[in-house]
Amino acid sequence: MKKLVLLSSLIFCxxxxxxxxxxxxxxxxxRGFMLGRPTQAIPTPDGSAVLFLRxxxxxxxxxxxEFDVSSQKIRELLTPEQVLGDTPETLTPEEKAxxxxxxxxxxxxxxxxxxxxxxxxxxxxxxQLYVLNRSDNTVKKLATGTGTxxxxxxxxxxxxxxxxxxxxxxxxxxxxxxERRLTTGGTAQKTHGLAEFVAQEEMSRFSGYWWSPDNQxxxxxEADASGVEVWHISDPAKPDQAxxxxxxxxxxxxxxxxxxxxxxxxxxxxxxxxxxxxKYPYVAQVRWEKNGPPTLVVQSRLQQELALLKxxxxxxxxxxxxxxxxxxxxxxxxxxxxxLQNHKGxxxxxxLAPGPQLELRDxxxxxxxxxxxxxxxxxxxxxxxxxxxxxxxxxxxLWSLPGHKCLSTTLGxxxxxxxxDNSIFVLTSSTSTQMPQTTVHKSNGKLIGELPSVxxxxxxxxxxxxxxxxxxxxxENFDPHKKYPVLVDVYGGPGHNHVVLAMRNWLxxxxxxxxxxxIVAIENRGTPNRGHDWERALYQNFGSVPLDDQVSGLQExxxxxxxxxxxxxxxxxxxxxxxxAALAVLKRPDIFxxxxxxxxxxxxxxxDTHYTERYLGLPQDNPKAYQEASLLTxxxxxxxxxxLVHGTNDDNVYFRHSLKLADALFKAGKDFEFLPLxxxxxxxxxxxxxxxxxxxxxxxxxKHLVQR
Numbered sequence: 097m098k099k100l101v102l103l104s105s106l107i108f109c110x111x112x113x114x115x116x117x118x119x120x121x122x123x124x125x126x127r128g129f130m131l132g133r134p135t136q137a138i139p140t141p142d143g144s145a146v147l148f149l150r151x152x153x154x155x156x157x158x159x160x161x162e163f164d165v166s167s168q169k170i171r172e173l174l175t176p177e178q179v180l181g182d183t184p185e186t187l188t189p190e191e192k193a194x195x196x197x198x199x200x201x202x203x204x205x206x207x208x209x210x211x212x213x214x215x216x217x218x219x220x221x222x223x224q225l226y227v228l229n230r231s232d233n234t235v236k237k238l239a240t241g242t243g244t245x246x247x248x249x250x251x252x253x254x255x256x257x258x259x260x261x262x263x264x265x266x267x268x269x270x271x272x273x274x275e276r277r278l279t280t281g282g283t284a285q286k287t288h289g290l291a292e293f294v295a296q297e298e299m300s301r302f303s304g305y306w307w308s309p310d311n312q313x314x315x316x317x318e319a320d321a322s323g324v325e326v327w328h329i330s331d332p333a334k335p336d337q338a339x340x341x342x343x344x345x346x347x348x349x350x351x352x353x354x355x356x357x358x359x360x361x362x363x364x365x366x367x368x369x370x371x372x373x374x375k376y377p378y379v380a381q382v383r384w385e386k387n388g389p390p391t392l393v394v395q396s397r398l399q400q401e402l403a404l405l406k407x408x409x410x411x412x413x414x415x416x417x418x419x420x421x422x423x424x425x426x427x428x429x430x431x432x433x434x435x436l437q438n439h440k441g442x443x444x445x446x447x448l449a450p451g452p453q454l455e456l457r458d459x460x461x462x463x464x465x466x467x468x469x470x471x472x473x474x475x476x477x478x479x480x481x482x483x484x485x486x487x488x489x490x491x492x493x494l495w496s497l498p499g500h501k502c503l504s505t506t507l508g509x510x511x512x513x514x515x516x517d518n519s520i521f522v523l524t525s526s527t528s529t530q531m532p533q534t535t536v537h538k539s540n541g542k543l544i545g546e547l548p549s550v551x552x553x554x555x556x557x558x559x560x561x562x563x564x565x566x567x568x569x570x571x572e573n574f575d576p577h578k579k580y581p582v583l584v585d586v587y588g589g590p591g592h593n594h595v596v597l598a599m600r601n602w603l604x605x606x607x608x609x610x611x612x613x614x615i616v617a618i619e620n621r622g623t624p625n626r627g628h629d630w631e632r633a634l635y636q637n638f639g640s641v642p643l644d645d646q647v648s649g650l651q652e653x654x655x656x657x658x659x660x661x662x663x664x665x666x667x668x669x670x671x672x673x674x675x676x677a678a679l680a681v682l683k684r685p686d687i688f689x690x691x692x693x694x695x696x697x698x699x700x701x702x703x704d705t706h707y708t709e710r711y712l713g714l715p716q717d718n719p720k721a722y723q724e725a726s727l728l729t730x731x732x733x734x735x736x737x738x739x740l741v742h743g744t745n746d747d748n749v750y751f752r753h754s755l756k757l758a759d760a761l762f763k764a765g766k767d768f769e770f771l772p773l774x775x776x777x778x779x780x781x782x783x784x785x786x787x788x789x790x791x792x793x794x795x796x797x798x799k800h801l802v803q804r
Contacts, residue, residue, distance in 0.1 A: 119607055120790055124783035125154050132551030134534045137522040139515035140214035146536055153552045157204035168545040174228055176204040179221055186222050188244045189340050197296035201781050211254040238268050253311045265289040285321050292319040292352040294706035299380050300430050309386040314359055323350040329747050333774045345705045348715045354379045369412040380428050388435025399425045399710045417461030424635040425710045431477040449628040479514040489625035490597045503541040508597040528597045529557050558602035565619040567595050569609045580614040581664035581801040588620050588642040589672030595619040611794045620645030638725035647687055664801045670694035681738050682730035690737040690800040692793050695749045698727040698757040731760035737800045739769045743776030
């Protein structure tokens, strides 16, 4: 009988393991069950239709679709296959790097633009430009020059397409089908019209040129990387291929020098825009809207001072409208300023204590009224008529402006895009029990229809219990009488909320819990949406405050939930979360008994200037802050199992980081494991890697926390 029971138990275990492995394969091949869902939905300017991109459930290639508002019918406008046929899509290294910065992991039509009258659409595929006529679905390929083509745009009058070709700006006349060069002298070291690395990676600014509303002028960026270190990325598995060079500015070292120039749309001499570039070397944002003058947001190098400048489009002279200062740092809000009609002034997001707030400013920059105070949990400006805010930091809600009516109906994560005439908007919503859904609404919030998804449905809904700053996920076959080993899913870094009401975020955690663990996640000080002081608490304290909060949060959960076995705690994370996971097992071996650290920053002197100096200052001024935050400082303290995982082609957190920690651990005589992901970047996109990585991680924690 005992043998029969044991055999039955083994059969059950193998069946469960097969089901769990099947889930991982499905999750990986569907990109977390997100493939097949509408993305990048944009209403036409008049609100008569909504265009969107969508792939098949297990295909990353995006095609273009249209939702007709009046009939609510869907039609397919264009697929990549109709353009390329059987020819495979190809990308230049520059385009791959740009997509990495934008966190774009799809293929096919990954972006598009709509003509101002809505009649035509501009698309890019394999470095070539295409214009689609919506009325008859005809497609024309633009005969552009050869080379690396980036950042195409329609001119405001829709008669011209602009783009950067081999580091200079070009214009393509749609009526004469001719191309002409606007700027000259651009090189890989001194580019014209392109956003530099830190602008893309850290400021969410992906463009380096801007049209005037009247179509007469262009402001463009000249980014000079002279003196900036050149780092190279090569694939160790392909030694026959040349390494790719990247200008990578490190803390305390030379940054890219940025200038802005004004040039007529017909060409000619450049008028350079003048401001104190020594005081404000960072160009965070440029805006040129129909209802206001061109403006420029600049930052000091340590990002403790920010200025909004008005630009004279004739002389290039600038006039300050707003200046803000903070003893730690000031966050950027790329959604403001937004100029209002009839010279009423502009909307501005102030980031000073006690937290971000939405303000109405007069044309000179003087504060007229606080429209949304920080106490309302203001998060982001969506349009001149709407914003995102929530008193619950785990959610975001869409609100009208003016009127302050809540336009979203679900408690969770919401985002929206409005038509130019503000007659309709597209709302994408997700909750803790619902995958993202995209719906179309009238301006008052009334539902018009839904953009259909063809995505596969996850096989379960994660059983997530939310606290004020925590999440706990139990196995589906949870036994309240048992003690379970605990795994901490950690991020912990600034600028990102980890504990959020979004089902897709917890699918893998539920799978991992089903392997016999209880998963917890904890929001520590330093994360956004909980006020100025909460967020700034980690200033120059990367190596202490986040980890201290994770420990105290874990201990509090242990008091509330007796099933948590705090003598068997593991921790895992990626990027900053990878740093936190490694730091936890190195610095607090009394709490954390095993760790999996993915793509960790191990030495902050090897990360980029804009991110690192914002939180730690300059290394020459604050060496103790860098030393405390460095994993190398604690390498000789390792007592428990540590698995390092890193993509060999990572151009965000370079592979060098894990190599340096591995070297320090080896020299200290410590045992650890190192898993290089060959050919992968900071975004691990290959489904085979995703599946096997999570299998490996589950097995690693079973070995060291369950079977020990």
